[in-house]
Amino acid sequence: MSKTLRKEIVNISIAVLILGIIQIIVTVPTGYFGAAAILGTLLGCVVAVFNFTLMGIILEQCIEKQSGASYLAGFGYIFRLAIIAAAVVWAMKVSYLNYVCVVIPLIFPQIAIFIINIIRKKERKAENDERT
Numbered sequence: 001m002s003k004t005l006r007k008e009i010v011n012i013s014i015a016v017l018i019l020g021i022i023q024i025i026v027t028v029p030t031g032y033f034g035a036a037a038i039l040g041t042l043l044g045c046v047v048a049v050f051n052f053t054l055m056g057i058i059l060e061q062c063i064e065k066q067s068g069a070s071y072l073a074g075f076g077y078i079f080r081l082a083i084i085a086a087a088v089v090w091a092m093k094v095s096y097l098n099y100v101c102v103v104i105p106l107i108f109p110q111i112a113i114f115i116i117n118i119i120r121k122k123e124r125k126a127e128n129d130e131r132t
Contacts, residue, residue: 005056013049015112020045020105033098040091040098044105047087051080052109 020041027037058076062069084106091099 001057002060005060009049009053009056011116012052012109012112015115016045016049016105016108019108019111023101023104027101033101036096036098037101039096040101041105043087043091043097044102045108047084047102048105048108051084051106054080054083 023041024038027033027041054076058072062073065072088099088102091097091102
């Protein structure tokens with residue numbers, strides 16, 4: 001695993017954790033969700049970060065391997081999708097997990113990437129303004 005990938009995984013993990021805490025803060029006071037919301041959010045955040053990590057590792061392997069990379073990428077996609085499906089189905093079958101609170105964190109990495117890109121763009125612009 002490259003240094004860049006490790007850095008991005010840490011950044012995404014921190015952002016997903018913050019978004020998960022925000023989700024818990026928003027849902028728990030309603031009284032309807034309770035402990036199932038907390039456990040569901042935790043499971044969703046773990047699956048989201050694990051999914052992002054697997055994607056990064058598989059893409060790095062595809063870049064290194066090149067021959068047969070499309071098969072590896074396709075298998076990786078199906079495998080990651082199966083992990084997400086297993087987590088959601090598990091949450092739907094048991095009473096101690098709120099499946100909605102499992103599904104919502106699955107989009108947190110996309111939100112985190114969007115926010116991180118905005119921050120980096122502002123940093124680059126400020127850096128360029130300092131140079132001129």
